[in-house]
Amino acid sequence: MDKLNVKKIKTDFPILKQKVNGEQLVYLDSAATSQMPVSVEEKIKNFTEINRANVHRGVHTLGLRATNLYEESRQKVADFIGASSAEEVIFTSGCTDSLNLVAASFGEQNIQAGDEIVVSIMEHHSNLLPWQQLAKKKKAQLNFIEISKDGRLDLNDLKNKISSKTKLVALTHVSNVLGTINPIKEAIALAHEKDAVVLVDGAQAVGHFPVNVTNLGADFYAFSGHKMFAPTGIGILYGKKELLDKMPPYRFGGEMIANVTREGATWAETPQKFEAGTPNISAAIGLAAAIDYLNSIDLKLIQKHETELTAYALEKLSNISDSTIYGPKESYERTGVISFNLKNIHPHDLATALDLNGIEVRAGHHCAQPLMESLQTESTVRASLSIYNSKDDIDKLVSSLQEAKEFFSEFR
Ligand code: PMP
Numbered sequence: 001m002d003k004l005n006v007k008k009i010k011t012d013f014p015i016l017k018q019k020v021n022g023e024q025l026v027y028l029d030s031a032a033t034s035q036m037p038v039s040v041e042e043k044i045k046n047f048t049e050i051n052r053a054n055v056h057r058g059v060h061t062l063g064l065r066a067t068n069l070y071e072e073s074r075q076k077v078a079d080f081i082g083a084s085s086a087e088e089v090i091f092t093s094g095c096t097d098s099l100n101l102v103a104a105s106f107g108e109q110n111i112q113a114g115d116e117i118v119v120s121i122m123e124h125h126s127n128l129l130p131w132q133q134l135a136k137k138k139k140a141q142l143n144f145i146e147i148s149k150d151g152r153l154d155l156n157d158l159k160n161k162i163s164s165k166t167k168l169v170a171l172t173h174v175s176n177v178l179g180t181i182n183p184i185k186e187a188i189a190l191a192h193e194k195d196a197v198v199l200v201d202g203a204q205a206v207g208h209f210p211v212n213v214t215n216l217g218a219d220f221y222a223f224s225g226h227k228m229f230a231p232t233g234i235g236i237l238y239g240k241k242e243l244l245d246k247m248p249p250y251r252f253g254g255e256m257i258a259n260v261t262r263e264g265a266t267w268a269e270t271p272q273k274f275e276a277g278t279p280n281i282s283a284a285i286g287l288a289a290a291i292d293y294l295n296s297i298d299l300k301l302i303q304k305h306e307t308e309l310t311a312y313a314l315e316k317l318s319n320i321s322d323s324t325i326y327g328p329k330e331s332y333e334r335t336g337v338i339s340f341n342l343k344n345i346h347p348h349d350l351a352t353a354l355d356l357n358g359i360e361v362r363a364g365h366h367c368a369q370p371l372m373e374s375l376q377t378e379s380t381v382r383a384s385l386s387i388y389n390s391k392d393d394i395d396k397l398v399s400s401l402q403e404a405k406e407f408f409s410e411f412r
Pocket of ligand 1: 124126127172174175201204224367
């Protein structure tokens, strides 16, 4: 297999050219938001300058062009994630919105008092709070699958936690803190044995390795565009058509109806019944351009690059004395989301020191406070890798960490 040409890829992302605090920018926060290549910007610019109009409304030429582009984007997403048809792809404003859609529609309809919902302890708050709220409202039980010491999902615990009362299992594909790639296919098969429906949070998975929702057997699969080189404000909810067809809409307004009278309304077919109001058309078109960009590089090559770089980073970071790295030690079981701490230095202080050297990382609880509690820490530093990162970036990170360590040791 070929190698990624990182030097060339970097030139696709003009933002990376700049200096920050007088130093060459090293962007290591792609798990929060990835950068956007020129090709995506150009596609959006082209739409704005030539084809901009609302979708699914006018019969005029621009309206038809905009509608075609928007629906072509839907088809592109369906092909990219292996959905059986574009009708299974709903445009949302992001992963959080997709997860809330399932809670507000499927959850409201199907979860009753005494039912059980199962999540893992490594969920992002976006895939926890909708279920916590729903469980409270419906008097249902929320159960947590625990993780092993090295941050892997405990499949035995999953088997114990899923029962005939379980209506829904909501599980992340990849942890946004530990980088763990969960055995989602096995988890789905186990849940299906008990007739539970499975929602996968794919925010940290899509764009990093090939994802095929049909092959996985997922009932629902949610993700965000901005973590895979597309604009902010666009996300996807994939759902099996037979499930979506039975679900009620949860937001009401224009373009989601079949017919409206004074007394009531009937709904459009899926996916339109879930897309009330004017959607984020240009961002949907940008998402299609991001998929073209990913396909032009090849996801298998991206995965190989990120796995190799993760192995390199894990080794270098573990060589720093007094470092704690969270999550699996083997790079093939995880992605390039690397959380760590240096003894006696607060993560925010470290992130600030790194920023002074032009290195952008995230510090905090990463919207995963129950996980932090189980890791017995309040926060971590998180460096997250993408296709535009190289070993040089890791070397700069490590030498800056060493520098920061020396600096802070003077205050002890
Ligand atoms: N789930 C996971 C695993 C995430 O990492 C994130 C973003 N940090 C989300 C959900 C929420 O994504 P968004 O903020 O784009 O809705």
